[in-house]
Amino acid sequence: xxxxxxxxxxxxxxxxxxxxxxxxxxxxxxxxxxxxxxxxxxxxxxxxxxxxxxxxxxxxxxxxxxxxxxxxxxxxxxxxxxxxxxxxxxxxxxxxxxxxxxxxxxxxxxxxxxxxxxxxxxxxxxxxxxxxxxxxxxxxxxxxxxxxxxxxxxxxxxxxxxxxxxxxxxxxxxxxxxxxxxxxxxxxxxxxxxxxxxxxxxxxxxxxxxxxxxxxxxxxxxxxxxxx
Amino acid sequence: xxxxxxxxxxxxxxxxxxxxxxxxxxxxxxxxxxxxxxxxxxxxxxxxxxxxxxxxxxxxxxxxxxxxxxxxxxxxxxxxxxxxxxxxxxxxxxxxxxxxxx
Amino acid sequence: xxxxxxxxxxxxxxxxxxxxxxxxxxxxxxxxxxxxxxxxxxxxxxxxxxxxxxxxxxxxxxxxxxxxxxxxxxxxxxxxxxxxxxxxxxxxxxxxxxxxxxxxxxxxxxxxxxxxxxxxxxxxxxxxxxxxxxxxxxxxxxxxxxxxxxxxxxxxxxxxxxxxxxxxxxxxxxxxxxxxxxxxxxxxxxxxxxxxxxxxxxxxxxxxxxxxxxxxxxxxxxxxxxxxxxxxxxxxxxxxxxxxxxxxxxxxxxxxxxxxxxxxxxxxxxxxxxxxxxxxxxxxxxxxxxxxxxxxxxxxxxxxxxxxxxxxxxxxxxxxxxxxxxxxxxxxxxxxxxxxxxxxxxxxxxxxxxxxxxxxxxxxxxxxxxxxxxxxx
Numbered sequence: 001x002x003x004x005x006x007x008x009x010x011x012x013x014x015x016x017x018x019x020x021x022x023x024x025x026x027x028x029x030x031x032x033x034x035x036x037x038x039x040x041x042x043x044x045x046x047x048x049x050x051x052x053x054x055x056x057x058x059x060x061x062x063x064x065x066x067x068x069x070x071x072x073x074x075x076x077x078x079x080x081x082x083x084x085x086x087x088x089x090x091x092x093x094x095x096x097x098x099x100x101x102x103x104x105x106x107x108x109x110x111x112x113x114x115x116x117x118x119x120x121x122x123x124x125x126x127x128x129x130x131x132x133x134x135x136x137x138x139x140x141x142x143x144x145x146x147x148x149x150x151x152x153x154x155x156x157x158x159x160x161x162x163x164x165x166x167x168x169x170x171x172x173x174x175x176x177x178x179x180x181x182x183x184x185x186x187x188x189x190x191x192x193x194x195x196x197x198x199x200x201x202x203x204x205x206x207x208x209x210x211x212x213x214x215x216x217x218x219x220x221x222x223x224x225x226x227x228x
Numbered sequence: 229x230x231x232x233x234x235x236x237x238x239x240x241x242x243x244x245x246x247x248x249x250x251x252x253x254x255x256x257x258x259x260x261x262x263x264x265x266x267x268x269x270x271x272x273x274x275x276x277x278x279x280x281x282x283x284x285x286x287x288x289x290x291x292x293x294x295x296x297x298x299x300x301x302x303x304x305x306x307x308x309x310x311x312x313x314x315x316x317x318x319x320x321x322x323x324x325x326x327x328x329x330x
Numbered sequence: 331x332x333x334x335x336x337x338x339x340x341x342x343x344x345x346x347x348x349x350x351x352x353x354x355x356x357x358x359x360x361x362x363x364x365x366x367x368x369x370x371x372x373x374x375x376x377x378x379x380x381x382x383x384x385x386x387x388x389x390x391x392x393x394x395x396x397x398x399x400x401x402x403x404x405x406x407x408x409x410x411x412x413x414x415x416x417x418x419x420x421x422x423x424x425x426x427x428x429x430x431x432x433x434x435x436x437x438x439x440x441x442x443x444x445x446x447x448x449x450x451x452x453x454x455x456x457x458x459x460x461x462x463x464x465x466x467x468x469x470x471x472x473x474x475x476x477x478x479x480x481x482x483x484x485x486x487x488x489x490x491x492x493x494x495x496x497x498x499x500x501x502x503x504x505x506x507x508x509x510x511x512x513x514x515x516x517x518x519x520x521x522x523x524x525x526x527x528x529x530x531x532x533x534x535x536x537x538x539x540x541x542x543x544x545x546x547x548x549x550x551x552x553x554x555x556x557x558x559x560x561x562x563x564x565x566x567x568x569x570x571x572x573x574x575x576x577x578x579x580x581x582x583x584x585x586x587x588x589x590x591x592x593x594x595x596x597x598x599x600x601x602x603x604x605x606x607x608x609x610x611x612x613x614x615x616x617x618x619x620x621x622x623x624x625x626x627x628x629x630x631x632x633x634x635x636x637x638x639x640x641x642x643x644x645x646x647x648x649x650x651x652x653x654x655x656x657x658x659x660x661x662x663x664x665x666x667x668x669x670x671x672x673x674x675x676x677x678x679x680x681x682x683x684x685x686x687x688x689x690x691x692x693x694x695x696x697x698x699x700x701x702x703x704x705x706x707x
Contacts (some may be wrong), residue, residue: 010608011464039611055701055703075611076611079608079609079613080610082606087608088607094603098346098352099343099346099350101341103346107343107604108609109339110336110339110613111336111608112332113337115331115334116338116339116342193470232342233341233349234342234345234386238629241631244635247631251634251635251669255667256549258666265494266385266386266453266666268494269497270385270386270389270500272491272495273387273390273498274389275446276497277390277446278387278498279390279391279551279556280556280559281383281386282441282496282501282502282661283379283563283661284653285438285501285659286439286655286657288566289452291439292566293563294541295396295523297549299401305639312655312657313652313655314655314657315654317570317571317652318564319562321555322555323558326417
């Protein structure tokens with residue numbers, strides 16, 4: 001379980017452009033289920049995701065992962081956590097341009113010091129799972145939106161993480177590709193992973209695979225309920 | 229994709245370091261022919277009472293820099309500015325540069 | 331083992347990233363290498379000539395006494411020999427006859443010298459290899475000279491000095507004392523300068539001081555001053571070398587500056603991405619270290635080896651036009667490789683450290699910042 005307790009996030013605290021993104025959010029995210037954070041842009045979904053995934057620290061409040069507190073972990077441990085437990089899929093994909101998609105997929109595992117042949121094999125397998133094996137050497141810029149999305153997902157899976165975090169995953173996809181993505185998420189859930197998505201796309205929010213729907217507005221949780 | 233970039237780099241660097249080691253070790257001793265020729269030169273220096281190496285033959289003070297004094301570069305008159313290219317390669321010898329000595 | 335794999339993986343990524351700007355980085359590497367090669371070439375040439383001089387001139391005259399008149403080097407009266415010989419500690423004194431002769435036909439300068447031991451017979455000369463080359467003189471050839479009176483004076487080449495001695499004999503013409511005096515019109519009782527031998531080398535400074543006091547119009551030059559002349563050869567004080575050195579330092583500075591003036595937004599974003607997907611600060615900085623070190627180390631190794639080949643295998647071909655200057659007669663010698671380890675170490679640190687540091691330091695802030703800014707698109 002991932003538990004957030006009275007988590008607040010304030011940007012530019014004390015300065016003129018002080019901005020409160022999250023206000024005392026308390027939420028419990030169950031493992032091995034799909035949780036969707038629903039809300040309009042500016043509601044704080046992205047900030048919440050980044051705090052859950054250890055990419056930023058809250059201004060106040062605590063975050064625990066399976067009983068272990070992560071809020072006050074030193075940076076190195078937090079980075080290791082990010083690497084091993086979480087797999088991120090960004091709204092903008094955030095792939096490194098100019099290098100191959102294979103190298104992109106291997107990137108999160110580089111600090112692990114695995115044998116190159118082993119890592120490469122695993123990365124190729126992941127690409128194969130998404131039908132991109134043949135284009136492994138292609139540069140990222142040459143891919144279509146849907147292909148980039150799949151590379152981003154493959155990259156998120158390279159370290160076999162227990163939690164997948166996706167920020168607006170269908171933002172750049174058409175309906176067909178969106179349906180495909182939702183199917184992939186369902187498959188990952190069946191593998192026993194925890195899925196956390198932020199989205200205001202009805203296709204995602206009303207998908208059958210979703211277990212919990214959390215509504216967020218203006219940095220506060222409006223409603224949190226198991227999906228129908 | 230077959231050869232990793234780090235492999236190529238490591239190989240190149242290893243070869244480079246090896247060559248560096250070779251040239252450093254090589255420079256620490258002379259070959260037999262070199263030594264023999266060095267002896268010839270030393271003997272000639274001794275018998276002819278030579279004082280300088282033949283590095284430049286355009287100006288007097290670069291042909292025999294150890295024999296030059298402060299005024300040699302100015303040749304025959306005070307305003308004769310240094311015009312030999314080799315003069316810009318060799319500075320005045322230490323015993324001329326220090327005040328009051330020569 | 332895992333650490334080596336990790337370093338290799340980071341290096342793979344770093345090199346792949348560098349390859350994205352292939353042209354720019356290749357040009358940078360080439361220029362960097364050439365700068366190192368130029369500096370190293372100068373270093374190698376200087377060191378080997380200095381080593382050579384120290385070895386070869388070890389038996390140079392212990393004391394040379396020159397006479398000065400109106401600030402210029404003048405002929406010295408042979409009568410001075412008695413006065414110098416009377417100084418305690420002086421073993422022997424003799425006059426030296428040597429001078430320069432300009433050959434207008436070939437535009438070359440020769441050094442004419444009368445040897446103390448077995449001088450050539452009247453009418454015969456021994457010439458150095460450089461003279462043989464530039465005057466096209468072989469054994470039994472006749473060399474024409476003009477005396478100080480303008481009269482024609484011929485001498486026959488008796489022998490050519492061995493090629494192995496070129497470094498000290500290339501432009502020499504050895505002749506008898508009589509021929510020397512006839513050619514240059516030097517009056518009897520005068521010599522070019524005097525050389526003295528002493529019984530105790532450590533007494534030389536004292537004896538030199540005494541000579542200067544006894545004969546105020548003379549200027550003594552000791553052997554260690556002769557040797558030190560060559561210790562200082564090609565040092566930074568000489569004009570051209572100062573120019574090369576300044577240029578090189580400027581180049582290093584510019585390269586480091588280019589790196590040090592901060593990251594572009596793109597680079598910052600990429601560091602954020604790496605942090606977000608699980609690289610920690612150490613990994614990011616290690617990547618930057620490899621980026622700087624890979625390029626500068628390659629430039630150093632390639633440059634030094636190129637320099638060695640240039641100076642010792644290629645006879646410093648690129649420097650020859652500069653070294654030759656206006657000399658028509660130029661010695662042909664093969665330099666014995668000699669390396670100053672201290673200078674090589676300094677070159678290494680100068681090449682690698684500033685550039686690597688300049689690559690790492692600007693990333694510090696981006697590397698230590700929390701990656702959530704990446705999420706903000």
